[in-house]
Amino acid sequence: MVRIIGFFVGLFFAVGVLWAFVNGAYTAATSPAESTAESVFHREPKDLALQSDGPFGTFNYQQVQRGYQVYKEVCKACHSLNHVAMRDLAELGYSEAEVKAEAASWTVPGVDPNTGEVTTRPGTPTDYFPKPFANDIAARAANSGAVPPDLSLIAKAREGGAPYIYSLLTGFQPVPAEVKKKFPEFQTPTGTYYNPYFANLNIKMPPPLTSDGQVTYKDGTASTVDQMAKDVAAFLVWTAEPTLAKRHQTGLPVIFFLIFATGLAFLAKKQIWAAARVRRD
Amino acid sequence: MSFPWAQHYEPKFAFTRWVDEKLPLPRLVYNAIGGGYPVPRNLNYAWNFGVLAGFCLVLQIVTGVILAMHYAANAGVAFDSVEHIMRDVNWGWMLRYAHANGASAFFVVVYLHIFRGFFYGSYKAPREMVWLLGVTIFLLMMATAFMGYVLPWGQMSFWGAKVITGLFGAIPLVGEPIQTWLLGGFAPDNAALNRFFSLHFLLPFVIAGVIILHIWALHIPGSSNPTGVEVKSESDTVPFHPYYTAKDGFGLGVFLIFYCAFLFFMPNALGHPDNYIPANPLSTPALIVPEWYFWPFYAILRAFTSNFFFVPAKLMGVMAMFAAILVWFFLPWLDRSPVRSGHYRPLFRKFFWFGLIPCVLVLGYCGGSHAEEPYLMLSQIAAAYYFLHFLVIVPIISSFERPEPLPFSITEAVLGSDKKAVLGENTTPAT
Numbered sequence: 209m210v211r212i213i214g215f216f217v218g219l220f221f222a223v224g225v226l227w228a229f230v231n232g233a234y235t236a237a238t239s240p241a242e243s244t245a246e247s248v249f250h251r252e253p254k255d256l257a258l259q260s261d262g263p264f265g266t267f268n269y270q271q272v273q274r275g276y277q278v279y280k281e282v283c284k285a286c287h288s289l290n291h292v293a294m295r296d297l298a299e300l301g302y303s304e305a306e307v308k309a310e311a312a313s314w315t316v317p318g319v320d321p322n323t324g325e326v327t328t329r330p331g332t333p334t335d336y337f338p339k340p341f342a343n344d345i346a347a348r349a350a351n352s353g354a355v356p357p358d359l360s361l362i363a364k365a366r367e368g369g370a371p372y373i374y375s376l377l378t379g380f381q382p383v384p385a386e387v388k389k390k391f392p393e394f395q396t397p398t399g400t401y402y403n404p405y406f407a408n409l410n411i412k413m414p415p416p417l418t419s420d421g422q423v424t425y426k427d428g429t430a431s432t433v434d435q436m437a438k439d440v441a442a443f444l445v446w447t448a449e450p451t452l453a454k455r456h457q458t459g460l461p462v463i464f465f466l467i468f469a470t471g472l473a474f475l476a477k478k479q480i481w482a483a484a485r486v487r488r489d
Numbered sequence: 490m491s492f493p494w495a496q497h498y499e500p501k502f503a504f505t506r507w508v509d510e511k512l513p514l515p516r517l518v519y520n521a522i523g524g525g526y527p528v529p530r531n532l533n534y535a536w537n538f539g540v541l542a543g544f545c546l547v548l549q550i551v552t553g554v555i556l557a558m559h560y561a562a563n564a565g566v567a568f569d570s571v572e573h574i575m576r577d578v579n580w581g582w583m584l585r586y587a588h589a590n591g592a593s594a595f596f597v598v599v600y601l602h603i604f605r606g607f608f609y610g611s612y613k614a615p616r617e618m619v620w621l622l623g624v625t626i627f628l629l630m631m632a633t634a635f636m637g638y639v640l641p642w643g644q645m646s647f648w649g650a651k652v653i654t655g656l657f658g659a660i661p662l663v664g665e666p667i668q669t670w671l672l673g674g675f676a677p678d679n680a681a682l683n684r685f686f687s688l689h690f691l692l693p694f695v696i697a698g699v700i701i702l703h704i705w706a707l708h709i710p711g712s713s714n715p716t717g718v719e720v721k722s723e724s725d726t727v728p729f730h731p732y733y734t735a736k737d738g739f740g741l742g743v744f745l746i747f748y749c750a751f752l753f754f755m756p757n758a759l760g761h762p763d764n765y766i767p768a769n770p771l772s773t774p775a776l777i778v779p780e781w782y783f784w785p786f787y788a789i790l791r792a793f794t795s796n797f798f799f800v801p802a803k804l805m806g807v808m809a810m811f812a813a814i815l816v817w818f819f820l821p822w823l824d825r826s827p828v829r830s831g832h833y834r835p836l837f838r839k840f841f842w843f844g845l846i847p848c849v850l851v852l853g854y855c856g857g858s859h860a861e862e863p864y865l866m867l868s869q870i871a872a873a874y875y876f877l878h879f880l881v882i883v884p885i886i887s888s889f890e891r892p893e894p895l896p897f898s899i900t901e902a903v904l905g906s907d908k909k910a911v912l913g914e915n916t917t918p919a920t
Contacts, residue, residue: 459753
């Protein structure tokens with residue numbers, strides 16, 4: 209009885225889904241999907257090699273410091289860094305005094321201890337990085353209707369990670385002639401900028417890194433647009449997961465130990481089973 | 490409950506004798522996973538995954554309970570509290586990655602455990618109850634994993650919760666009230682997050698309870714084995730300890746190497762980037778997908794794109810998705826072949842390796858892709874095969890397939906001959 213009912217249930221679902229297949233095939237044959245500008249001209253991120261890549265990767269703190277400088281002088285105008293505190297900068301190799309001085313260079317919201325009024329004060333290491341806009345409405349109003357995303361986790365929150373960030377920052381360009389030729393309808397509306405690495409090709413962020421030397425690096429590295437984009441990408445890998453280097457350092461001995469212990473377990477198993485292989489009859 | 494030749498627990502010390510008199514818990518453990526449980530001597534490595542699944546449950550409960558000490562189940566702060574765990578809690582990053590990848594590892598071993606059962610006919614009499622309890626555990630795991638994925642309150646958490654609870658909205662007439670009731674609102678919000686957290690904490694302990702029943706039911710007929718021939722005599726078995734504790738120990742080591750490779754070196758490989766974006770009810774992600782372990786079922790859900798005899802496409806998809814799992818419950822009565830193991834079933838074996846396995850892999854791949862061609866058409870063919878396999882092909886071939894000759898006994902299969910059993914010296918009546 210179970211088999212008879214099952215037989216008809218199975219046929220019901222199989223025929224139902226094959227009916228959907230026939231409909232889908234008919235639609236695909238009669239009205240083939242048209243290609244769009246996004247599907248043709250969207251590009252995969254460029255290659256980017258960072259010291260934090262791979263199972264042995266650690267942070268290049270010199271580079272992360274430079275990326276922090278770019279964030280402070282360029283990105284922070286629009287982008288928050290909600291999950292990162294000033295104290296976290298100590299991990300980048302700054303001394304305690306340097307962290308304090310760096311924190312004090314930021315202005316954070318505060319409360320007047322005498323009147324209770326909302327005011328501002330210099331930051332301390334326990335403060336988090338201040339937000340550039342009071343709320344999303346203010347952010348949207350100032351940025352052609354788009355809220356600049358928080359950058360703390362951006363390297364993990366975007367397909368492609370650091371190479372995507374680097375490609376996006378260096379990918380701004382005038383609309384190529386082929387796009388216009390192939391898709392005459394294609395437009396880059398006012399307040400948006402053509403960028404082939406962005407999902408729909410039109411991004412509302414104006415090109416942030418526009419000229420070489422925009423930031424004067426403290427360590428003397430030549431600040432080309434390419435270099436700044438790489439450094440910011442490295443910085444954002446750090447902000448997304450400050451514990452990444454520790455994770456790698458912990459993982460290696462763990463794996464080596466497990467391989468060793470598993471080898472021992474294999475030998476133990478072999479020895480125990482040797483007895484069972486003897487014919488007892 | 491056990492074979493007559495099973496070793497008996499003999500407490501060696503005054504203290505263990507005292508405990509044995511008052512509460513024979515050590516005796517229970519000894520008979521369950523110690524020297525007192527005779528197990529077929531020919532189990533291959535496919536039989537490791539039960540123990541590994543048990544290990545994963547313990548791992549998930551231990552890491553989960555500690556994570557719950559630092560997590561805040563409130564829609565306003567849930568996302569930030571997870572980042573607090575990642576950044577500020579001592580070893581919090583390791584706990585969270587261990588838990589997130591532990592869920593994936595749990596599903597890997599459970600799927601292997603289930604497909605081991607499919608191939609070797611572990612669901613057949615006298616082990617139907619073991620199988621039914623196992624499918625129940627799998628359903629509970631799916632519910633637990635789904636609710637756990639909602640807790641970080643990222644974009645995929647929110648939209649996943651919306652899509653999955655929306656499935657109940659497909660039920661005619663009562664669907665939408667049910668969805669509202671489940672969520673405690675018209676869309677996932679604080680009420681949903683709180684109840685999901687509560688249930689996500691509760692269900693693993695329910696799973697632990699059903700696992701006890703699963704193992705209890707297993708110990709009545711004893712473990713199956715790759716030949717599918719039941720135990721005939723003492724020489725067919727070895728005591729669980731030390732033989733299978735040693736083998737499982739080695740298996741656990743191999744498992745941990747893979748698991749730790751993910752945990753420490755690619756902890757986000759199996760997750761979705763969008764879940765690092767805080768939940769935003771106003772912005773729909775370009776692609777809403779569940780975690781990889783739900784992809785085959787998600788593909789079946791989405792494969793039904795056309796109404797079928799006045800049944801709306803969405804309802805068809807929802808029914809098919811649930812049927813795809815529920816059909817497993819009926820497997821012991823769908824497959825009537827008296828031969829258990831796929832090793833001795835030439836036709837069944839072909840449909841298993843060249844039908845079911847590719848079908849599930851295709852469904853999994855399509856379930857993780859955009860709902861567009863060619864993935865839809867691929868998943869439609871695979872979904873049709875899936876239902877035909879369990880409900881039409883397996884029942885039919887079990888009727889007329891001519892199995893290959895079985896070994897006389899497990900001992901003969903392992904050692905080439907089993908003279909004592911053939912002569913009747915070592916045989917015992919079935920228990």
